[in-house]
Structures are given as structure tokens and as C-alpha cells.
Amino acid sequence: MEDILLHCCCAPCSTHPFKVLEDYNVVPFFSNSNIGPIDEYNKRLNTFRGLCVIVKKEPVVDVYEPEKWLEYIKGLEAEQEGGLRCRKCFKFRLGKAFEFAKNKNIKYITSTLTTTTYKDSDMVFEVGRELSKEYGLEFKEMNFKKNDGHKKSVELSKEYGLYIQNYCGCLFSLQDRRRKVT
Numbered sequence: 001m002e003d004i005l006l007h008c009c010c011a012p013c014s015t016h017p018f019k020v021l022e023d024y025n026v027v028p029f030f031s032n033s034n035i036g037p038i039d040e041y042n043k044r045l046n047t048f049r050g051l052c053v054i055v056k057k058e059p060v061v062d063v064y065e066p067e068k069w070l071e072y073i074k075g076l077e078a079e080q081e082g083g084l085r086c087r088k089c090f091k092f093r094l095g096k097a098f099e100f101a102k103n104k105n106i107k108y109i110t111s112t113l114t115t116t117t118y119k120d121s122d123m124v125f126e127v128g129r130e131l132s133k134e135y136g137l138e139f140k141e142m143n144f145k146k147n148d149g150h151k152k153s154v155e156l157s158k159e160y161g162l163y164i165q166n167y168c169g170c171l172f173s174l175q176d177r178r179r180k181v182t
Contacts, residue, residue, distance in 0.1 A: 001025045004108040004140065007097040010044050011051040012164050013115035015156035017144045018055045027106060028052055031062035031096040033069040034089050035169040041066075047163040054160055062096050081168065081176050082120060089170065090127045098135040108138050115144040115153050118168065 004024040008014040009032060018026060030048050035041040041064060052059040072092045079085035094111060101109050111128070114121040121143045128139030144153070157164050167173045 002108060003027055003106045004110060005029050005097055005101040005104075005106045007031060007094055007109065007111040007113070008048060009093075009112050009115075009169070010165060011047040011162050012153055012157040013112040013144075014048070014051060014153075015160065015162070016115060016149050016153040017110070017112050017142070018051075018057070019152075019156075020142065020144060020149075021110075024108070026057055027060060027101075027104075028057050029060045029062065029097050029100060031093050031100075032169060033062075033065045034093065036066055036171040036174070038066075040165070040169070040174075043163055044165060044169070051160065051162060060100065062100070077172060079172075081173055082118075085172065086119070087123050087127065090124055091131070094124075094127055094131055094139075098131045098137060101137055102135050106137075108140055110140040110142045112144060114142060115149055117145055117150050121145065 002024055004021060005027045006014070006017060006021065006029060008028050008030050014028065030045060032041070035044055045061065049059055069092055073085050073088050076085035076088060090113060097109055111124055113119050113124045125141045128141065132139045
């Protein structure tokens with residue numbers, strides 16, 4: 001069975017991909033320095049670890065470096081959700097996944113970023129292709145939202161009793177969410 005590194009943005013978005021990838025040995029990789037505030041990061045990390053217990057996978061948790069992430073996206077703070085800031089964020093997080101996979105000789109990578117209807121799968125694929133060339137690894141362009149994947153992930157999250165967040169993860173998306181609610 002081939003290894004595949006699954007970059008996991010959160011537990012709810014990871015539920016359905018774990019099922020789709022059952023023909024692989026999935027290495028779940030949590031690299032999300034974009035998530036803030038710290039209490040939210042910890043809540044999502046703990047939920048992710050709980051999901052890994054349920055699916056019987058050993059999680060790999062990257063170092064939480066929100067300062068480096070903020071420096072990386074500097075100048076794009078005012079971008080709308082789904083724009084250039086998101087693309088750069090994907091590159092930061094997926095870059096960490098590629099680096100880890102390269103060091104562990106894992107040749108396949110994919111991401112749960114394509115599970116939610118709030119993320120542009122084509123943008124994720126574009127970043128994955130760029131990083132594939134840079135690292136010499138294969139990014140599997142798997143659109144996990146296809147065939148009701150997002151709906152299935154929500155249903156599985158409820159079945160497993162997982163915490164389901166109400167914003168993407170970064171402080172900018174939290175601000176956007178608060179503006180839309182008020």
C-alpha cells in the first residue's frame with residue numbers, strides 16, 4: 001500500500017478524505033499556522049487528534065508558527081476571502097507538507113483544502129502543481145467536495161461528535177465572518 005501525505009486543514013474536512021483514500025496508507029499532516037487565535041488553534045488541533053484516534057491514524061503535527069505565517073502573507077491582509085491571501089496561505093501550508101513528505105520519502109501528497117465549498121479547488125491544485133515541480137513529488141488533484149463530499153464530511157463530523165468551526169481559520173476570515181454576521 002502506497003503512502004500518501006494528507007495535508008489536513010481541520011478534522012471536519014478530513015473525515016470524508018480518510019474514507020476516499022482507504023486504498024492508501026494515509027499520513028495525516030496538520031500544518032496550520034494560519035489558525036488564530038491560539039485557543040481556536042488548540043481546539044482544532046485537539047479535534048484533529050481525536051479524529052485520528054477514531055480513524056486509527058497517527059497524526060503528524062507541524063510546528064505552530066503564526067508569526068512566520070503573518071510575515072509570509074504580509075501586504076495581503078486586506079484581501080478578500082478566496083483571493084491572493086488565500087493562495088499564498090495555501091502555498092505556505094502545502095509547502096510545509098511537501099517539505100515533510102520529501103524528508104520522509106513520501107512521494108504522494110493531497111490536501112483536505114478541497115473538501116469545503118468555501119475553498120477554490122483549482123487554486124489548491126495550481127499551488128500543488130507548482131510545489132510538485134519544486135520538490136519532485138506528486139500532488140494528487142483530488143477534489144473531495146465532488147459527489148457530495150462536503151455534505152458527507154459534515155455528516156461524518158456530526159456522527160463522530162467533532163467540533164465544527166464557523167470560519168476558515170485565520171484572523172482575517174474571522175473578521176470577515178463577524179462583519180457578515182453583524
